[in-house]
Amino acid sequence: MRKVVLLEWVSLDGVAQAPGAENEDTDGGFRHGGWHLQYFDAESQQSVVENLRGAGAFLLGRRTYDNFAAYWPHASAEEQVVAEPLNTKPKYVASTTLREPLEWQNSQVLSGDVADAVRALKREDGGDVHVIGSTQLVATLFANDLVDELRLMIDPIVLGGGKRIFSDDGVLRKLRLVDAKVTRTGAILATYARVES
Numbered sequence: 009m010r011k012v013v014l015l016e017w018v019s020l021d022g023v024a025q026a027p028g029a030e031n032e033d034t035d036g037g038f039r040h041g042g043w044h045l046q047y048f049d050a051e052s053q054q055s056v057v058e059n060l061r062g063a064g065a066f067l068l069g070r071r072t073y074d075n076f077a078a079y080w081p082h083a084s085a086e087e088q089v090v091a092e093p094l095n096t097k098p099k100y101v102a103s104t105t106l107r108e109p110l111e112w113q114n115s116q117v118l119s120g121d122v123a124d125a126v127r128a129l130k131r132e133d134g135g136d137v138h139v140i141g142s143t144q145l146v147a148t149l150f151a152n153d154l155v156d157e158l159r160l161m162i163d164p165i166v167l168g169g170g171k172r173i174f175s176d177d178g179v180l181r182k183l184r185l186v187d188a189k190v191t192r193t194g195a196i197l198a199t200y201a202r203v204e205s
Contacts, residue, residue: 011156025170064135069142070103077112
């Protein structure tokens with residue numbers, strides 16, 4: 009059975025909104041876009057590349073899909089180490105507004121209920137399904153107990169608000185630390201696995 013693995017860049021207060029660019033996502037008046045870049049070093053870049061190469065497929069929310077589809081097919085030669093797995097591996101998109109065919113190669117919209125579609129993906133053969141960004145989708149995955157592993161880069165910054173990967177739903181979820189490293193920028197690369205209850 010395939011696992012659903014979250015790949016997220018988060019602040020100490022759990023914010024995952026707009027880590028990569030100033031105007032990436034200003035919903036809710038978010039003013040700190042691009043906060044992650046100062047912590048992104050060679051070690052964290054290598055971690056990203058390993059995670060992308062190790063994915064069997066990607067699962068994306070609509071906004072993350074739109075941003076990636078606009079950028080990665082046109083990435084520079086220097087960015088191909090990241091672009092190649094994103095461009096070539098299967099991509100599944102949770103969206104009620106996008107319609108097939110999608111322009112970005114190897115992309116398809118999940119049909120029907122998202123949780124049911126992800127359960128079906130997990131039953132398929134193949135490598136693990138990696139989720140990048142996609143805070144609304146992540147909330148749905150947590151609410152339906154579909155997250156098997158979290159691979160977080162936790163940056164030493166508090167943003168004071170913004171979209172988070174953990175919602176205030178009152179549900180206790182136990183995790184087990186599988187691996188952790190501290191980068192030279194003070195960020196923590198941590199892998200957590202779900203503890204079966």
